[in-house]
Structures are given as structure tokens and as C-alpha cells.
Amino acid sequence: MDAKLSLLIVGAAIFALTHHCSAELFGACAADGECTGAGGDANAVCDTGADVDGNCVCASAYKDFGGDCVAKGLGDNCADTSDCAGVSNAECSGTTCACAANFRNDGGSCVCDGQYKMDGVNCVSKGLGDNCADTAECAGVSNAECSGTTCACAANFRNDGGSCVCDGQYKMDGVNCVSKGLGDNCADTADCAGVSNAECSGTTCACAANFRNDGGSCVCDGQYKMDGVNCVSKGLGDTCTANSDCAGVSNAECIGSTCACAGNYRNDGGSCVCDGQYKLDGVNCVSRALGDSCSADGHCAGVTHANCNTNCVCEGQYKVDGAACASKGLNDTCTDDAHCAGVSNAECDTTCQCISGYTASGSLCDSGVSILPSMLLFVCTFAITVFMN
Structure with a gap:
């Protein structure tokens, strides 16, 4: 037997032996080992369900790719989540491998979706201080937004242990923070800044001194008027409805609808002083x-x-x-005759004296002619006339 023939016999024997011990994909098999040995695929199994002899096929988590068994990827068919084990954080959704909740497909890999971040092996909601590209990525924290590139509490809210709560001067109204109003709780005056001229009185927002609550706003109380941002006492000439509105000016009262000085007083540069014929006697003007x-x-x-x-x-x-x-009467001092005009027939001679021909008779000046001789002449004349007749 020559050398060539010997080589052919040996080759045939090796082929027969290897073909019997392992099989390529879709080759006949009787057990899984025949599909994974030399010439087979480590990720193949023997499927005996199709016929008696069976065939080598890729295991459920793998697919045929040019004669090789490669791990299934996103979008491939599956029967359960174990079929998608080749992609971390994937699951079988329906009959297709897809990224699990909170993950998204990023070039065939499952990465945390925008509003989530990786915490070990899980995706958890992003929190305050985490990176973001838009406000949607901060949705895991109520009332947060993307400020710059960082999740932060929205306007009117503040960070309270990772949650966004209403800042001091605000209160929750449904889902929004609105300014606190009169009567709301407060810790300091800054909490009441939503109402002009309000302050924190005790633990409640209330109008500051000289202001009063008018439908939720602080307006000047009756005796005050607004001067820029402050309430100052009303002065003379300001409008009024009652005397108390004019209390900022002593001795003023509401006359008509205007603050003016009361009777016996006059306006002296904004103050009420006694009018000319009066003087101040304690708190009153008297003649x-x-x-x-x-x-x-x-x-x-x-x-x-x-x-x-x-x-x-x-x-x-x-x-x-x-x-x-x-x-003036007789003997009162004088410097002019007119000073003695109160006594008829008197004149001034340092003191009031009767003029010549008159004499003082009590407080009057008498001519000095006696009536007794006249009366005697009258009686005698009357008697003679009677006798002769």
C-alpha cells in the first residue's frame, strides 16, 4: 500500500470519527454534547423535538449569525427574559428583547433613561444636584427643574432633605407655591414679603404699624397717608372722614372732608396754634x-x-x-380830655375833673345852681296872685 492510499484511509477515519462525535448547526445529533464539541458551537443544543435524530440549534438566549451562535440583542425574538440575558438590563417584552423599565436602548446597550441614574445595577430617579439636560430628567423630584445642567428646586421652592418644599414666604396651593398672605403662618417678616407693608407678628403675617388689612392688602390706617412706601400721619389739608383721621396734628379736626385747625386755632406751618386773640391755657385756647x-x-x-x-x-x-x-370817672388819671368822656362836663387836668361852672356831685358834674331860691320865688309869686284875687 503506497503512502497516498494510507493518508486517504486515515483522513476518512478521522472524518468519520469527528462527524460521529460532533455536529455543526442544523446537523443531526442525539445529545447536546454532539453540538458543542470540536467543530460544534459552545452555545448550541440538540433539538430533538423536530425529528427522531434531532438537530443542533442555538440555545434560546442565542441566535444563528453566519453559522455561529451569538447572544440575542435588543429587538430579537424571545420567549422569556432569560432569552435576553446577553444584554444587561434587558427583558422579554411580549416576544421581543427590550430594555427594562427606566432603561433605554443606546446603540444596543441598555442605559438609564434621562430622568434616571445608575445606582449599582439599578436605575433610580435622579435627585437634586444630579446632572440634567432638560427639566424632564428631574421629574423624579416633584417641583424640580433643570437649572443650567443640574436638577434644582423650581422658583418659590427650596431643597429640604432632597425634596422641594415651598420656600419660607410661600405656601402650597394645590401643586403650586403661592405667596403667603395675611393670616398665614410665619417665622420672620421675610415670610410675609408677598404682601407689601406686612410683618410677622408672633407667628402670623399681619399689617405693620400704621397699616390695616383691606381685603388682603395693607393700606394706611385712617389717620395716616402713604408717603412713598411708608404711612405717615395726615396733616392739615389732607382728606378725612372723622376727627380721628386728623389726630396726627394737635388741635385739628375734620371739617367737611379736610383736616383743619379747630375753632380758636390757626394753621402755622402745619401746626395748629392759638389764633391772634387767643392764648394757650394748658391744652385749650382762651381769649x-x-x-x-x-x-x-x-x-x-x-x-x-x-x-x-x-x-x-x-x-x-x-x-x-x-x-x-x-x-373812667372823676379823679381817675388821664392825659387827654377824651379820656374823661365817660363823665358829662368833665375834662382832663391830670385827673378827670368837672369843667368850670360845674361841681362834683357824686360821680357827676353839677352846674352848681341851687333850686331853693327859685322854689321860694315861685311860692311867693303864687301866694300874692291868690291874695290879690
Whole structure:
């Protein structure tokens, strides 16, 4: 036997032996080992369900790819999730391998979806401080948004241990944070900033001093008016509805609908001072009296027949009589005849005296002619006439 023939016999024997011990895909087989040995595929199994001899096919988690068994990928057919084990975090959805919940297909791999991040082997919702590209990626935290490239609490909310809660000056209204109003709880005045001119009084938002609650807004109380951002006392000339509205000015009252000085007072640069003929007596304006200072005759009008000579004094023909001015009488001092006009037939001679031909008779000036001789002449004449008849 020559050498060539010997080689042919040996080759045939080897082929027969290997063909009997292992089989290629779709080749006949009787057991799995015949599909995984030399010349077979480590991921093949012997499928005996199709016929008696059986055939080598890829295991359920694998598929035929050019005669080789390769792991199934996303989109391949499956019967259960174990068929998709070749892709981490994939599952059998219906009859197709797909990424599990919270994962997405990224070039055949399952990576965490936008709003999730990898936590070991699981995808968990992103939290405050995690990276983001848009607000949807921060959806795992209520009331969060993507600020720049980071998940953060939206406007009016603050981070409270990883959750977004209403900031101090806001309160929850359904799903939104709205400004706190009068009557809401507070810890400091900043919590009440949603209402102008409000402050935290105790633990409740209330209007600040000089303001009052008008339908949820703080407006100036009756006796005050708005001056820029502050309530200041109303002054003379400001509108009013009651005397109390004018309380910022002493001795003012509401006259008509305007703050004005009360009776006996006048406006002196925004203050109410006693009018000319009056003086302040404690808290009231009273008429000036004799001896009170003055600068015009009108200031002494409270005393009849008085005029001003630095102080209120009686006019020339009058003299002080208690708190009043009375006409001068005989023997009162004078400097002019007019000062004695209160006594008929009197003149001034340092003091008021009766003029020549008149004599003082009590408080009057008498002519000095006696009536007794006239009466005697009348009686005698009457008697003679009667006798002669």
C-alpha cells in the first residue's frame, strides 16, 4: 500500500470519527454534547423535538449569525427574559428583547433613561444636584427643574432633605407655591414679603404699624397717608372722614372732608396754634386778658374797650375794673380830655375833673345852681296872685 492510499484511509477515519462525535448547526445529533464539541458551537443544543435524530440549534438566549451562535440583542425574538440575558438590563417584552423599565436602548446597550441614574445595577430617579439636560430628567423630584445642567428646586421652592418644599414666604396651593398672605403662618417678616407693608407678628403675617388689612392688602390706617412706601400721619389739608383721621396734628379736626385747625386755632406751618386773640391755657385756647402780650389791637378783642400796647390794656377813656374795662370817672388819671368822656362836663387836668361852672356831685358834674331860691320865688309869686284875687 503506497503512502497516498494510507493518508486517504486515515483522513476518512478521522472524518468519520469527528462527524460521529460532533455536529455543526442544523446537523443531526442525539445529545447536546454532539453540538458543542470540536467543530460544534459552545452555545448550541440538540433539538430533538423536530425529528427522531434531532438537530443542533442555538440555545434560546442565542441566535444563528453566519453559522455561529451569538447572544440575542435588543429587538430579537424571545420567549422569556432569560432569552435576553446577553444584554444587561434587558427583558422579554411580549416576544421581543427590550430594555427594562427606566432603561433605554443606546446603540444596543441598555442605559438609564434621562430622568434616571445608575445606582449599582439599578436605575433610580435622579435627585437634586444630579446632572440634567432638560427639566424632564428631574421629574423624579416633584417641583424640580433643570437649572443650567443640574436638577434644582423650581422658583418659590427650596431643597429640604432632597425634596422641594415651598420656600419660607410661600405656601402650597394645590401643586403650586403661592405667596403667603395675611393670616398665614410665619417665622420672620421675610415670610410675609408677598404682601407689601406686612410683618410677622408672633407667628402670623399681619399689617405693620400704621397699616390695616383691606381685603388682603395693607393700606394706611385712617389717620395716616402713604408717603412713598411708608404711612405717615395726615396733616392739615389732607382728606378725612372723622376727627380721628386728623389726630396726627394737635388741635385739628375734620371739617367737611379736610383736616383743619379747630375753632380758636390757626394753621402755622402745619401746626395748629392759638389764633391772634387767643392764648394757650394748658391744652385749650382762651381769649387774651388784660395784661397778656399782644402785637395787634385785634389780639385784645376778647376784652371790650381794650387795645394793644405790647400788652392788652384798656383804651384811653377806660380803666381796669377787674378783668374788664370800665369808663373812667372823676379823679381817675388821664392825659387827654377824651379820656374823661365817660363823665358829662368833665375834662382832663391830670385827673378827670368837672369843667368850670360845674361841681362834683357824686360821680357827676353839677352846674352848681341851687333850686331853693327859685322854689321860694315861685311860692311867693303864687301866694300874692291868690291874695290879690
